[in-house]
Amino acid sequence: MDRRSLIKHTGIAGVLAAGIAPAVHAQAAIRWRLASSFPKSLDTIYGGAEVFSKAVKAMSGGKFEISVHAGGELMPPFGVVDGVQNATVEMAHTVPYYFYGKNPAFALGSAIPFGLNARQMTAWMLHGNGRKLMNEFYANYNMVSFAGGNTGTQMGGWFRKEIKSSADFKGLKMRLGGGLVGEVMTKMGAVPQSIPGGEIYQGLEKGTIDAAEWVGPYDDQKLGFNKVAPFYYYPGWWEGGPEVDFFINQKALDALSAENKAIVEAATMVAHTDMLAKYDALNPTALKQLVAAKTKVLPFPQEVLQASYKAAMEVFAELDKKSPEWKKIYADMRTFQRDQVLWFRFAESRFDQFVQAQKL
Secondary structure, eight states: OOHHHHHHHHHHHHHHHTTOOOGGGSSOOEEEEEEESSOTTOTTHHHHHHHHHHHHHHHTTTSEEEEEEOTTTSSOGGGHHHHHHTTSSSEEEEOGGGGTTTOGGGGGGTOOTTOOOHHHHHHHHHHSSHHHHHHHHHGGGTEEEEEEEEOOSOOOEEESSOOOSGGGGTTOEEEOSOHHHHHHHHHTTOEEEOOOGGGHHHHHHHTSOSEEOOSOHHHHHHHTGGGTOOEEEEOOTTOSSOEEEEEEEHHHHHTSOHHHHHHHHHHHHHHHHHHHHHHHHHHHHHHHHHHHTTOEEEEOOHHHHHHHHHHHHHHHHHHHHHOHHHHHHHHHHHHHHHHHHHHHTTHHHHHHHHHHTSOO
16 A cells, blocks of 8 residues: 555554654754854854854754844853853854853863964864864763854954064053963963953043954954054964854753754854855955055064963963863864974965965
């Protein structure tokens, strides 16, 4: 008897009893909520969660939908880890180093001073021990991580006055995004400030802060920092390749079918790849526009980079003594980085240096 005939003669109860129910009954529609740490105005970083959500819906044929909520909508931007840990929401989209205060090891899931660049970070996570080690650590918070984007190497920030040497950091009030770089800057004599992105412009304008770092040309231009701080320095040595992550509640993930787990993982990689590509595509035009508007784009002096590196190594040595989780993951990351630096020094670096020197 064929399927249509079976349904006609026995009804749906008979079909279910026969174990050949239509596929639509295999798993009910799923609705999740995602809490972002970012405002909707940042179509680059916040947009990564929307790219992910759309991919999940498309790949599931509309049976798996994830609503995206901007920072502050469901919970404070920096409260998303607690939200995932306590199952208030199924998942979050954030930067791990925001939670450095919970444990220094969080920073290793995103970026540390003089750490991996974007490609190296992805390599460590996918083909080194990075994701394995970070997820072992995140298990303490009832959550699993997946890559959710990268900005590429960020700019070093906006300064009201020129930086000629490391001595110019003494007493400098600078808005910084993470606790780890704040500790390094403190060793250099700076006074780290933690203020929301929406208050940076006013702080620079009024002089309550002397400098501020955000992301890069495309995002920074939107906030108008060039109007109140003329010096734009590079590179952001504390964010060589900061990974943005999706954090998913462990029980929520475990409850998914194998098919939906595969959809989630595939969608995270779509978002991860798209974000870096978007930054690489949009930053050049924004940088040219900033230069046209008389922004002074300058490299940090070599002496400043050397002093920053020395201060960072001192902080890392102190963290090795304080946090066993940090020590274990940090050692693995640095071992991986040594080989990455060796490889990038050859073909990649030589190619870039030559092409950058040509008139295309």
